[in-house]
Amino acid sequence: MCSQQLSVTGELKCLCARCSEMQGSCCRKKEILLTRGDRARISAYVGNDDFHELRVPVDPAYLEQDDDPNWNAWTLNERGERRQLRVREDRSCLFLAEAGCALPYEIRPIVCRLFPYTYNEGGILDVERECPTELLAPGETLMECLGMDQEKARRWHELLYSELREPVRE
Numbered sequence: 001m002c003s004q005q006l007s008v009t010g011e012l013k014c015l016c017a018r019c020s021e022m023q024g025s026c027c028r029k030k031e032i033l034l035t036r037g038d039r040a041r042i043s044a045y046v047g048n049d050d051f052h053e054l055r056v057p058v059d060p061a062y063l064e065q066d067d068d069p070n071w072n073a074w075t076l077n078e079r080g081e082r083r084q085l086r087v088r089e090d091r092s093c094l095f096l097a098e099a100g101c102a103l104p105y106e107i108r109p110i111v112c113r114l115f116p117y118t119y120n121e122g123g124i125l126d127v128e129r130e131c132p133t134e135l136l137a138p139g140e141t142l143m144e145c146l147g148m149d150q151e152k153a154r155r156w157h158e159l160l161y162s163e164l165r166e167p168v169r170e
């Protein structure tokens with residue numbers, strides 16, 4: 001998700017806002033995993049603890065982690081549930097606002113910050129093809145537009161796995 005916001009004139013919108021207007025957006029119909037650190041950071045920022053729930057992922061694809069053998073052990077409890085962000089009735093994220101994510105970058109769940117990079121415990125692997133790159137302005141690159149670079153991704157990947165290694169069974 002981009003770090004840019006709408007300009008004061010409302011004319012220059014970040015890619016994520018444009019994507020969201022088209023009912024695209026990775027913030028709809030996703031099941032966002034929270035680490036214990038995510039929950040603490042978001043809770044401190046929003047001033048409540050009502051934004052998450054324990055649930056078995058609806059989409060079984062979240063459990064297919066063949067290239068990341070520790071992932072399920074670190075994220076699922078004994079009932080097969082994970083700590084996830086709650087969603088609205090239309091399955092959009094509670095924090096999705098008109099101009100994109102309502103949370104500052106450093107508060108967002110780490111898996112959101114890392115999107116659209118793909119990764120496993122060993123490191124960053126590739127980039128998802130989900131973003132509507134056809135909406136980029138001429139000369140704009142996806143990662144510039146999203147305010148992302150390999151160094152940030154590497155730091156967030158490190159943070160994610162260090163928080164995942166903390167025991168989260170509850």
Ligand code: SF4
Pocket residue numbers: 001002015016017019020024025026027115116130131132146
């Ligand atoms: S899919 Fe890509 S462009 Fe769309 S909201 Fe997500 S990060 Fe932004």
Ligand code: SF4
Pocket residue numbers: 001026027028030032085093094095096097100101102103108109112
């Ligand atoms: S927390 Fe923000 S970036 Fe993550 S899914 Fe929700 S709206 Fe999107």
